[in-house]
Amino acid sequence: MNISVVSVPPEDGPLDYLSKVEKDQYNSFQYQRRRNSYLLSKLACKMAVARADDDLNDIVIDHGVMGQPFIRGSDRKITITHCDTMGAAIDYDPRLLLGVDMELIDEKAMDAIARITSKEEQFLLHGLGIQAPVFLTLLWTVKEAMSKVIQTGFTVPTELFEVKGCVWKEQNVITQFKNFPSYKAITVLRSTYVFTIVLPSKAMTEMGETRLMQQLEALMPGGDGIVQDYDRRG
Secondary structure, eight states: OEEEEEEOOSSSOOOTTSOHHHHHHHHHOSSHHHHHHHHHHHHHHHHHHOOTTOOGGGOOEEEOTTSOEEETTOOOEEEEEEETTEEEEEEEOTTSOOEEEEEEOOGGGHHHHHTTOOHHHHHHHHHHTOOHHHHHHHHHHHHHHHHHHTTOGGGSOGGGGOEEEEEEETTEEEEEESSOTTEEEEEEEOSSEEEEEEEEGGGSOHHHHHHHHHHHHHHSOSSSSSOTTSOTTO
């Protein structure tokens, strides 16, 4: 897999990597926030897919009937996410199944997330020893990433994505699902946001998983991997 993490300004981001059709699409959006999310998605995807001699203008990212991205003219797969001024994408082998999500830790969103959190999931908070806003954001990213794996989004009951266990591994969190036992989520925590990848448990060895976590920690800006603004001990 190839992972890219990108950042663009909240206004007037660069357009030189967009094709003419993409620029027209960008200019058709009325609101700057929508324009920014479009730029983040396109740049993250193209940076994940591009090889050394590729022209970013020539890489075309299309979308399927459920909104899932795919690379025109390639059998490679891609999964994307963005929040605020950051975006990320993973280009991966078609034999894999992957999903990714990144979210800001936003206390204003906590009530909405809590409403789709089961009592069993709430008990997991005490074992992790992190504060509720971080934990609830973690749950959301895990479920959102899993919904991208099965390409449904949240068009199905959210109970389907219920989490049954969360444990620390190094400075990251590994999450298991109740209804998808063959998958796991790897989450990197930062001071203001949470980044999660979901993939099949058998997709990599223990050593490969450790290398992936180290790569994610290096790519994600904002500290050494510990949630800096919260007390991990609870």
